[in-house]
Amino acid sequence: MIRSLRRKFILVAMLSLVGTMVVLCTAIGIGNHCAATGRADRMIDLLRQNNGAFFPPAPRSDPSNFDFQITPETPFETRYFIVGLTPRQKIRSFDLDHIAALDRRTVADTVRQIMDAGTERGYVGHYRFGVFPDAGGGTTVIVLDCFLQLQSANHMLRLTAVIFLACGLMVFTLLLFLSKRAIRPFADNLERQRQFITDASHELKTPLAILSADIGLLEDTCGNDKWLESARSQIIRLDQLIKNLVELARTEETVREDAAACFSVSEVAQANADAFQPLAEADGKTLEAEIAGGICLKGVQDNFFRLFSILLDNAVKYSDPGGTIRLSVSRRGRNICIAVSNPCAGVDRAQLPRYFDRFYRADSSRARSTGGYGIGLSTARAIVTRHRGRIVNHYENGILTFTATIPQG
DSSP, X not given: OHHHHHXXXXXXXXXXXXXXXXXXXXXXXXXXXXXXXXXXXXXXXXXXXXXXXXXXXXXXXXXXXXXXXXXXXXXXXXXXXXXXXXXXXXEEEEEOTTOSSOXXXXXXXXXXXXXXXXXXXXXXXXXXXXXXXXXXXXXXEEEEEOHHHHHHHHHHHHHHHHXXXXXXXXXXXXXXXXXXXXXXXXXXXXXXXXXXXXHHHHHHHHHHHHHHHHHHHHHHHHOOOHHHHHHHXXXXXXXXXXXXXXXXXXXXXXXXXXXXXXXXXXXXXXXXXXXXXXXXXXXXXXXXXXXXXXXEEEEOHHHHHHHHHHHHHHHHHHSOTTOEEEEEEEEETTEEEEEEEXXXXXXXXXXXXXXXXXXXXXXXXXXHHHTOOSOHHHHHHHHHHHTTOEEEEEEETTEEEEEEEEEOO
């Protein structure tokens, strides 16, 4: 459990970091691209206002123009061309004095692509264009070379991504070393709880044994009495409850290498099916087992005897009268799949996840009549989790099914 908690802690922390950094990188990339596009559009508008020239420049004292100011060098370092079109979109004029890399044919092809796009603003490659209608029905197209601005924005995005990867790697490394310290208080508290359950169970067994002996003496002296029988039954229930609590505490511990051994899950499942067959028949129910042969697992064999016993006992107790209980053990890839199903009317789907909670009983009156304590399924989940598996339940067409998936390797 502690190892699983540590993995979840690292996973949650890394997902939070990755989510934050992805949003940050996206915001920086979009922001830089929008800034470059906005500056290009303002330059295009200025060229339109000044008939293809940059002067007169925008006032330097205007705070609104702080992000867009031109200098005497701006006209010489900015590459652009202007093309005039007739109302029928035929080229009537070229202004190629401020660009050297494009000839008339290339410019004509570029303008044709711009007009085919049908938008007033946009990009053709790394060129930003603006389309403006003229008073005579013609059109003026101003195209600005934005290669350096877009390259700078892309470079900033790549740099941000590299920094993000470096930060993610650094945080992951720190989490690997510090996560154990972060969850240590929880681990210590859990260990103290387990120790308390173990110590308390030993302390409670002595007075229970004394009470049981005293009741036996009273029965020998006074004869059978309904009050003495009630007291003895309650002592038996308390003793069983203590045993279950100790078992639950032990099964939540991590499997030690020296305690694990290879065993046949198929044989364990078959032994439990044979044991519960007469119990089911005595209760007017049918138990069917479909167990694949040769399925082996390295783990604690006694735990799996208990796992099958819990699931089958739960199915026999809570199955509808005359119902058919099905046990299935199969291999799915590298996993072992254990499924136990039984018909059970009136199950509340919203309560299904709570079935594995300690001391939870969906139907208290029915649980009392069958002698349930509400910790059997908690123990089953602890056993499966202890072996790095997962157990779930689902309810469909009146059939309640518990499915445990446990990796073999």
